Amino acid sequence: MAAKSNLINMAVCLTAVCLVCSALLGGMYALTAEPIAKANAEILKASIGSVLPEGGELSDAMPIEVGGQPSEYYVSKAGDEVKAYAVKSTTVGFGGPLTLMVGVTPDGTVYNTSVLSHTETPGLGAKCSTDERFFSQFKGFDPAGKILSVKKDGGDVDAITASTITSRAYTLAVKNAVEAVKNIKGE
Amino acid sequence: MDKILVSPNPHLHSKTTTKVLMRDVVIAMLPAVAVSVVFYGWKELLVLAVSVLSCVLIEYLITRFCLRKASTTGDWSAVVTGVLLALNLPPTTPWWVVFIGALVAIGVAKMTFGGLGQNVFNPALVGRVFLLISFPTYMTHWEIPQGLFGVDAISGATPLGAIKEGLMQPGATVQGIMADHGYSYSQMLFANIGGSAGEACAVAILLGFIYLLVRKVIKPWTTLSILGTVALVSCVFWLADPSRFTDPLFNLLTGGLLLGACFMATDYVTSPMTVKGGVIYGVGIGFITLMIRYFGSYPEGVSFAILIMNSTVPLLNNWFHQKKYGRA
Amino acid sequence: MSNRKFDIFAKGFFKENPTFVLLLGMCPTLATTTSAINGLSMGLATLFVLVLSNIVISAIAPLVPDKVHIPVYIVVIATFVTILQFAMQAYTPDMYKTLGLFIPLIVVNCIVLGRAEAFASKNGIVDSALDGLGIGFGFTMSLTILGMVREILGSGSIFGWKFISGDGLLVFVMAPGAFLAMGYLMVLFNRIAKKN
Numbered sequence: 001m002a003a004k005s006n007l008i009n010m011a012v013c014l015t016a017v018c019l020v021c022s023a024l025l026g027g028m029y030a031l032t033a034e035p036i037a038k039a040n041a042e043i044l045k046a047s048i049g050s051v052l053p054e055g056g057e058l059s060d061a062m063p064i065e066v067g068g069q070p071s072e073y074y075v076s077k078a079g080d081e082v083k084a085y086a087v088k089s090t091t092v093g094f095g096g097p098l099t100l101m102v103g104v105t106p107d108g109t110v111y112n113t114s115v116l117s118h119t120e121t122p123g124l125g126a127k128c129s130t131d132e133r134f135f136s137q138f139k140g141f142d143p144a145g146k147i148l149s150v151k152k153d154g155g156d157v158d159a160i161t162a163s164t165i166t167s168r169a170y171t172l173a174v175k176n177a178v179e180a181v182k183n184i185k186g187e
Numbered sequence: 188m189d190k191i192l193v194s195p196n197p198h199l200h201s202k203t204t205t206k207v208l209m210r211d212v213v214i215a216m217l218p219a220v221a222v223s224v225v226f227y228g229w230k231e232l233l234v235l236a237v238s239v240l241s242c243v244l245i246e247y248l249i250t251r252f253c254l255r256k257a258s259t260t261g262d263w264s265a266v267v268t269g270v271l272l273a274l275n276l277p278p279t280t281p282w283w284v285v286f287i288g289a290l291v292a293i294g295v296a297k298m299t300f301g302g303l304g305q306n307v308f309n310p311a312l313v314g315r316v317f318l319l320i321s322f323p324t325y326m327t328h329w330e331i332p333q334g335l336f337g338v339d340a341i342s343g344a345t346p347l348g349a350i351k352e353g354l355m356q357p358g359a360t361v362q363g364i365m366a367d368h369g370y371s372y373s374q375m376l377f378a379n380i381g382g383s384a385g386e387a388c389a390v391a392i393l394l395g396f397i398y399l400l401v402r403k404v405i406k407p408w409t410t411l412s413i414l415g416t417v418a419l420v421s422c423v424f425w426l427a428d429p430s431r432f433t434d435p436l437f438n439l440l441t442g443g444l445l446l447g448a449c450f451m452a453t454d455y456v457t458s459p460m461t462v463k464g465g466v467i468y469g470v471g472i473g474f475i476t477l478m479i480r481y482f483g484s485y486p487e488g489v490s491f492a493i494l495i496m497n498s499t500v501p502l503l504n505n506w507f508h509q510k511k512y513g514r515a
Numbered sequence: 516m517s518n519r520k521f522d523i524f525a526k527g528f529f530k531e532n533p534t535f536v537l538l539l540g541m542c543p544t545l546a547t548t549t550s551a552i553n554g555l556s557m558g559l560a561t562l563f564v565l566v567l568s569n570i571v572i573s574a575i576a577p578l579v580p581d582k583v584h585i586p587v588y589i590v591v592i593a594t595f596v597t598i599l600q601f602a603m604q605a606y607t608p609d610m611y612k613t614l615g616l617f618i619p620l621i622v623v624n625c626i627v628l629g630r631a632e633a634f635a636s637k638n639g640i641v642d643s644a645l646d647g648l649g650i651g652f653g654f655t656m657s658l659t660i661l662g663m664v665r666e667i668l669g670s671g672s673i674f675g676w677k678f679i680s681g682d683g684l685l686v687f688v689m690a691p692g693a694f695l696a697m698g699y700l701m702v703l704f705n706r707i708a709k710k711n
Contacts (some may be wrong), residue, residue: 014587
């Protein structure tokens, strides 16, 4: 049913199809650019918002070194007063990199933590983002009063059953974030 | 004229049948079973009972009701699978987990492929690996043996697990970890370290292995090539860096290596038919086991190594044909 | 005449089910069916692309020179996939994140190009649309069923509603379980198909 091919009609056909398709795509892009930007902003706000206290304006991302790696952080301010810092912290877990968003208040206490991405084993290390008993330990954790490492290493954090490596990685990520915040304030 | 009786061949009959072979295997496993019950108590007995009964029951139900033919449970192969599966599991495994393992071992690994003789993969190991991935918390819960009537459970890592986890800490060495936990070779040979039920006592497994050799149920090539490969390769790595790699004796005595080399890798159906094939099969298993132990995410690699090499057996049987008598 | 139209639509469900009979599109099938809702979404996304590309390709097929028909079809399919991608990113960001890489992979899904070549380029617009709908819904049905099985066995939930506490047989949430579930469903499906 197709037409016979010769150089002219092949070139014309291809050009025409590509022109029409790119026009369609351009139009679609323009139509969705704003909703996409809004959706992305919502996701970011949600992941940061869960680790920060209510209220406060969120700043843009700023570069910072966390645990020896380049990363970024956000500041939540109410007027001139800094309410809290949200630091992105990555460590090596059991199955790959483990990335957390850690909320730290200016006095050095951990406000809350949330998992941004992980590749841990389902049923074991993956519980770091679903087992409330584990991650709620970090809410309001004051490193001055308690030691930020797993009980096996002499600290005060209860590891996930049979997932010591993941638990250690999570705790280390929190610890690195706390250290990084100390450096921000030191400047 | 004398009467000449004519009958078709074979003309020489021996007493060996599948049932007799399987019964011998079960007898060979009795020392290891007895030791595991002595160490881990009635919990282990429960695991064994559930495993064997489930395997037999499932095979009976599938052959009678799904396939509508005579039951094949009389050949005792389901019993063997049941015992092997139980010996591969932690003694604290809940009964319903054991049942699911049996269901997978017999239903998926054996019957789906067509029953005894048609399966590619060792059924007990398929069941075990299925459970390992499905119930990681139950399957990684190890205990220190408490004896026949012990009530209190003390959980503890297996030696392989302790090494794998310990080495992740910066600055740890193998010697340091072994000293911390107080491991000694006599312990591993005779007793008292955590692990799955079949790992506990090397001597018991070796006794069974010798029985099978004497009864001519198995040939030693495969087992010896596995153990030889493990010893040789681990020796190379250990000499290169003793602080990061465990020594040959440790590797031979810990984990499921002896159980796997003596009872699982020698399974007729899933291992090569020729000597050459068997040796290559054994070398492959030994090598893969060590690579997983040294460099992989899991502390123990025997189950995976055997299953991987199971998949190469059809190829090995193709490459190395059995000698046909009467032909050049 | 309407009987034939109905046949074109219906064959995608059983006789020519792309997943269990034709064994096409295995990669997204095994990867995205970790739960019923994921499978359903992937199926519907593919359905969208399949129907539209079938319609367009059926319309332009007589005009396309034979030697360039493959690149032209691919461009058309890729355009629709990209449109879908923009739409999902904007309006269903959670599902977009869950399906991730597999949305752009719809372009190389054998089913889409396969139907374009085998059917759409040789039949009228209405028939091609019906074919796309039938195969697309058949695909969606298969993915949803596979997703349901894996979700029930692996997470103990149905469409997100958990009926056990804790985890299920975790192997079904991962690749090996996908293959196992797929294998047994194929057996079941082919037995039912044979009986009819």
